[in-house]
Amino acid sequence: MRFRRRLILLYVVFCCVMGVVWLRATQLQWIDGDVWAQAARKLRQRPERLDAMRGPIVSADGVVLAEDAPVFQLTVVAWDFQRRARARCSGCGAIYFQSGRRKLHFPRTCACRRQLIRRSGEDAYPRKVPKEESAQLERLPPADLRPLEKVLDIAPGSLAIRAKERVAEVERIIRELRDRMDREGDDTSFREKRLELRAQDLLRRPFVIIGNLPDAAAQLVLTNEDGTFRGFGVRSALRRNYPLGDFAPQLLGFTSQLGPEEYGPLREQHGDRVTFNTRIGRTGVERACNWQMHGEPGHRLMELDESGQFSITVEDRPPRPGKPVALSIHAKISRIAEQLLFSDPRRGPAGYVPQGQPSGAFVALDAYTGEVLIWSEAPRYDLNTELDDLYDKRLTEAKRDLDAGLWIPRHPLDKRMTIEEWRARLVQPAPVSMSRIAQLAVEPGSTFKPLIALGLLQSGLPLPFHSYHCHNSTRSPGCHACGSVDLVRAIEKSCNRYFAYSVRDSKYWPTYRTYLGGFIEEVGIGRAPTDEISEWSRGQWLWPYVDFTMKDMLGHAQAWLQEHGGDDAPTLELAALPGTPPSVGGDPARLGSRLAKVAAWVAKRTRARKLLVSATRVETIERDVVMEFGVRAAGARPWSALPGTDRTALPSALSGLPRHRVGIRGQLERGGMVWFRATMPRRVGRTDRSKPPVIRPDDGRNVAIGQGPVLVTPLQMARAIAVLANGGLLVDPHVVRAVGGRAVQRVPRRLRIDPGHIDTVRDGMYRVVNEEGTARKANWGQVPATVYGKTGTAQVGRTWQPFGETEDGGPWHHWFVGFAEAPGRRTIAFACVLHARAEAASGMTAAPATADILARWYQDPASRGGK
Amino acid sequence: MRRMSLGERLKSADWLLLGLGVLLAFAGVLGVQTAADGRVDYGSIQMRWAIIGVTVCLLMLAMPYRVVVQWRYLWYVGGILLLLAVLVVGRGKSAGRWISLGSFRMQPSEIMKLILVVTLAGYIRYDKRHRTFLGLVAPFALTLIPFLLIMKQPDLGTALLLLPVLFVMLYVAGANRAHLGIVAAAGMVAAGVLFFTPGLLNEYQKDRVRAFLMQGSDDTALLRSHNHQIEQSKMVVGTSDLLGRGVSETTREAIRFLPERHSDFIFPVMIHAFGLMGATLLFMIYLLFIGLILRTALKVREPSGRLLAVGVASLFACQTAINLGMTLGLLPIVGMPLPFLSYGGSSMLTSFAALGLVLNVGSDHPVEFGRGDFD
Known part of the structure; x- marks a missing residue:
């Protein structure tokens, strides 16, 4: 009976369990049914993001510079390609x-x-x-791909190579996925399935190998029926198209798809406007006006029909296209300027051609509003075709130029920089993608003189010389033997001696250099022209002050002792001798280790636990300062300096130094010290950007002629020169005139400059062009306006020397800056630079080119109007 | 002892029980056909296995069950060897549970379930030692060896199924409830310790338990991925209605995101296709089916036959309850097929073989029998 009872009990339990299960099924269906139905419906729906068309960029003369256009793309599907x-x-x-x-x-x-x-x-x-x-x-x-390659105008076999590379990439990702599956050893069928599905999806997903496929090529692939192009496919997409191709690529910039690491932060910031497909502007106007041009993406919700196709539209919100951006630049005249500047055989020998094409720029802006009107520069690249491999290209080019010993845009003046460091720094910037107008800052040469002249006049002090006699001297390169010159004539003749030597010899020079430092910055040198496009360079005005304190140096020495000093060394205490100046300059890491070695040796000899370190400036050589450091045991009475040095006992770290650089003074046990000397750059200019810059005494001569610690972009020069054209207004150069039909207004700032002083400088600049000045030989007759200008031939080179010790020979930057005014026409300020020319004659290159451009500008209706 | 002839056995077999088994198998074929994604014709394959299963069932009916029980250790050793073999040459997309024999893949753990029932039935039948606490050691040892080997594959679901079967068999064989309670409590404590001991359980197994405990939460991607199957299953059940959507495209569309829908998760497919009414009918069939097996156990006086019937009943009952509970989110997910319904050759053959044994027990009435009914 017990058996029977137990069986019945078990059966009852089973019935109860089944009852619970039944109740659960009932609950899911009757009580929670709506919730599940909703969830299931969601599962049957597929949301689609509809990308908005990005707003176009249009020039002032109505030329479309960038637009979103439907294009065909050539894709490869790994699965099919592997089975071809x-x-x-x-x-x-x-x-x-x-x-x-x-x-x-x-x-x-x-x-x-x-x-x-x-x-x-x-x-x-x-x-x-x-x-x-x-x-x-x-x-x-194998199927013959040559017809397609012919239409695409690419080398035979290269299409298959591209496809293979992309397929190999896909295969690598899939291998990684499968390795992950094996490694995790997970058997949860759905997780594994999910990874496998991803792998399968990758295999069957089309990957773009050519972004902009010509219609003929697309037609060839689409109409092919015999499977010749198996593995290849064509799809349509929106692509940023730049109708003029290589027009101002550095200014327009480019867009690219979001990276995975960018998605999160941008999504947080801009919400639904950002999707995985979002393209954002990376540089130039595309970047600056990115969110205005971005538009609002649309949304579509599709649902599965009975046949399993997503054919039912549940929701449909069309995308809203981005706003158009109107530039102030006149594309047509800019194009002409490009031709005149870089393709005209009359420009003479091109000199160095660093990037396979000449390097230079011409920019003109409205002197009263700051609107940039003409923008021409070289080298350029085609935004439609060269973007994908731009990075590789510019890297390769930079390396090639470097190996060939060609001119490189800029190198630092630090003589201590090793060639390796220099090379490393040179490869870093992107020579091709760097705008020659707004980013590449170089020495302005003599074009800086009008600004210096204005600064001298504006300082309110008597001019250094009422009249200065410039005589010919073979020891002064660049001397034109101007004869007797005053300030106006010095501008006209571009007299280096007037600006360099006379200024230096003036008794007011200390005041001048203090005033000039601030004045030059006030006219926009060393400052970014505008924050409109963040990549625009602020150039360089006086070297940044790099200095290290005694405290830094002792800190490094102490750290070195902790790490390398042996058993006793970490307990050593280093302190500055009272009276030691806090600022010692130099590299604290390099000097700190040397100091630590000496300290360890002194401590060993004297058994002292505390050491005192002194630092004294013993000599100043041009840009350098020689410091003498002394280390002695604390506690002992300082030994009076005695001549005679016992070098025999020096530690090995110091014994290699020359006799005059290291030694022992006195007896260490009785307060004597080990001393060593170090030469370090004294990069003095300004300690803090909030304080006005002061020209270092040694830099005065160079600054006065636009060499040395001053680097400017043509845009900055045009802006500064515009101050002379408009009578003291500092304009904000800008290229965006309107966004979505709303004008962008920028109000110029009036500087406190005496109109009389401006007239004096203008007089000098007038003579440069119209009388016996350096630019007189250009064909100014063709320009229906009064042109004021200044030539400049800036010296660059590997072995830069301070003024007076310059080596002859190039390369040179040829500058011509100025402004032109005519009744009923816009007053424009312009800057023209031709980089790295072999001959030192800007009056023969930059000035004639400018004359040609201005002549064409005044033929253009766009030149009418203005003040 | 006179053996019954084959004719007598066939005559006295419980054909209703076999009929219910065949009915379930047919419903399974229908369900599998509905669940198939079109790439593989699972329905036809399942039908083939059902026919083979019925044949196996009849063969089992033909062979006297006492002979089967007599050779229990031979089966047991064979089963253990197969389980060892599966550890060496085992294959499977998620766990190494199968041995490939040409185009057929055998799952030894499925067979081992039945072998263990036979072995335990033979061991316990005339023994009283299991009524003492120490006497439980031997049956537990017999169970734990395959349990551990199956765990090693790893196939937690099948391994865990062996324990309730053992408990039920010992319970009906007269084991002390207190002893069983102590062992069960100790087992639960041990399970808790094992769960938190690193390296003993795979992470995914722990994740499944965690996912079950945190149903409805989507805190982490991991839990989301593990809850996916339960959520999908509940969704399929929840979106059906009283009479179901039938074997139609709509049903196929509704179940397309449910993983393993043709095997372990066949029940949501059935309930979606045939509604709550169909599910209720299915429950009734299972209840009747288990009830008939237990009736057979009550009818028979021979202890090993009784134990065999009870063991098979507990096997089916536990499998059914666990599978249904798992698909409805009442239990964590384990790899457990629904008897006769889920796709799978090994499962189908084992189920029919077990049914054959029960029919055999029910139809074979020995003239003399041992002692009473474990009193």
Whole structure:
């Protein structure tokens, strides 16, 4: 009976369990049914993001510079590409595609195979059928891609190579996915399935290999029916198109898709406007006006129909296109300026051609509003075709130029920089992608003189010389033997001696250099022209002050002792001798280690735990300062300096130094010290950007002639010169005139400059062009306006020397800056620079080029109007 | 002892029980056909296995069950060897549970379940030692060896199924409830310790338990991925109605995101296709089916036959309860097929073989029998 009872009990338990299960099923269906139905519906729906068309960029003369355009893209699907080996059935003649890596096998669809199966009675591959009875598969040669390559105008075989590279990349990712599956050893079927699905998805997903496919090529692929282009596909997409190709690429900038690490922060900031497909502007106007041009993406919700197709539209919100951006630049005249500047054979020998094409720039802006009107520069690149491999290209080019010893845009004046460091720094910037107008800052040369002249006049102090006699001297390169010159004539003749020597010899020079430091900055030198485009360079005005304190140096020495000093060294205490100046200059890491070695040696000899360090400036050589450091044991009475040095006992770290650089003064045990000297750059200019800059005494001569610690972009020069054109207004140069139809207004700032002083400088600049000045030989007759200008021939080179010790020879930057005014026409300030010319004659290159450009400008209706 | 002839056995077999088994198998074929994604014709394959299963069932009916029980250790050793073999040559997309024999993949753990029932039935039948505490050691040892080997594959679901079967068999064989309670409590404590001991359970197994405990939460991607199957299953059940959507495209569309829908998760497919009414009918069939097996156990006086029937009943009952509980989110997910319904050759053959044994027990009435009913 007990058995029966127990069985019944078990059965009752089972019934109860089944009852619970039934109740659960009922709950899911009747109570939670709506929730699940909603969830299921969501599952059947597929949201689609509809990317908005990015707003176009249009020039002032109505030329579309950038727009989103539907394009065809050539894609490759890894799965199909791997199976593009062709085979023909000898039985029925059908062509099949297979993986080239494996043995050929009959596809299931082949009628011959079915016949063979029937005959052999097998349900698998009919291996037992004698060869002579069975249809065979013959391998065919690979499909000919040459017609497509011909349309695309690329080298034979390169299409397959590109596709293979992309497929190899996909295969690598899939391998990684599968490795991950193995490594994690996880068996959760759905997780594994999910990874496998991702792998499968990658295999079947089209990847773009050519972003902008010509229509003819697209047609060729789409209409092909014999499987020649198996693995390749065509899809349409929106692509940023730049109709003028290589017009001002550095200014317009480019867009690219978001990176994975960018998505999160941008999504937080801009919400639904950002999707994985979002392209954002990376440089130039594309970047500056990115969110205005971005538009609002649309949204569409599709639902599955009965046949399993997403054909039912549940929601549809069309995308809103981005706003158009109107630039102030006149594309047509800018294009002409490019031709005149860089393609005109009259420009003479081009000198160095660093990037395979000449380097230079011409920029003109409205002197009263700051609108940039003409923007021409070289080198350029084609935004439609060269973007993808731009990085590689510019890197390769930079390396090539470096190896060939060609001119490089800029190198630092630090003589201690090793060639390796220099090379490393040179490869870093992007020479091609760097705008010659707004980013590449170089020495302005003599074009800086009008600004210096204005500064001298504005300082309110008497001029250094009312009249100065400039005589010919072979020891002064660049001397034009101007004879007797005053300030106006010095500008006209571009007299280096007037600006360099006379200024230096003036008793007011200390006041001048203090005033000039601030004044030059006030007219926009050393400051970014505008924050409109963040990449625009602020150039350089006086070297940044790099200085290290005694405290830093002792800190480094202490750290060195902790790490390398041996058992006793970490307990050593280093302190500055009272009276030691806090600022010692130099590199604290390099000097700190040397100091630590000396300290360890002194401590060992004297058994002292505390050491005192002194630092004294013993000599100043041009830009350098020689410091003498002394280390002695604390506590002992300082030994009075005695001549005579015992070098025999010096530690090995110091014994290698020359006799005059290191020694022992006195007896260490009785307060004597070990001393060593170090030469370090004294980069003095300004300690703090909040304080006005002061010209270092030694830099005065160079600054006065636009050399040395001053680097400017043409845009900055045009802006500064505009101050002379408009009578003291500092304009904000800008290229964006309107966004979405709303004008962008920028109010110029009035500087406190005496109009009389401006007139004096203008007089000098007038004479440069119209009388006996350095630019007189250009054809100014063709320009229906009064032109004021200043030439400049700035010296660059590897072995830069301070003024007076310059080596002859190039390369040189040829500058011509100025402004032009005419009744009823816009007053424009312009700057022209031709980089790295072999001959030192800017009056023969930059000035004539400017004259030609201005002549064309005044023929253009855009030049009308203004003040 | 006179053996019954084959004719007598066939005559006295419980054909209703076999009919219910066949009915379930047919429903399974229908369900699997519905769940198939079109790439593989699972329905036809399942039908083939069902026919083979019925044949196996009849063969088992033909062979006297006492002979089967007599050779229990032979089966047991064979089963253990197969489980060892699966550790060496085992294959499977998620766990190494199968041995490939040409185109057929055998799952030894499925067979081992039945072998263990036979072995335990033979061991316990005339023994009273299991009524003492120490006497439980031997049956537990017999169970724990395959348990550990199956765990090693790893196949937690099948391994855990062996324990309730053992408990039920010992319970009906007269084991002390207190002893069983102590062992069960100790087992639960041990399970807790094992769960938190690193390296003993795979992470995914722990994740499944965690995911079960945190149902509805989507705190982490991991839990989301593990809850996915339960959520999908509940969704399929929840979106059906009283009479179901039938075997139609709509049903196929609704279940397309449910993983393993043709095997372990066949029940949501059935309930979606045939509604709550169909599910209720299915429950009734299972209840009747288990009830008939237990009736057979009550009918028979021979202890090993009784134990066999009870063991098979507990096997089916536990499998059914765990599978249904798992698909409805009442239990964590383990790899557990629904008897007769889920796709799988090994499962189908084992189920029919077990059914054959029960039919055999029910139809084979020995003239003399041992002692009473474990009193």
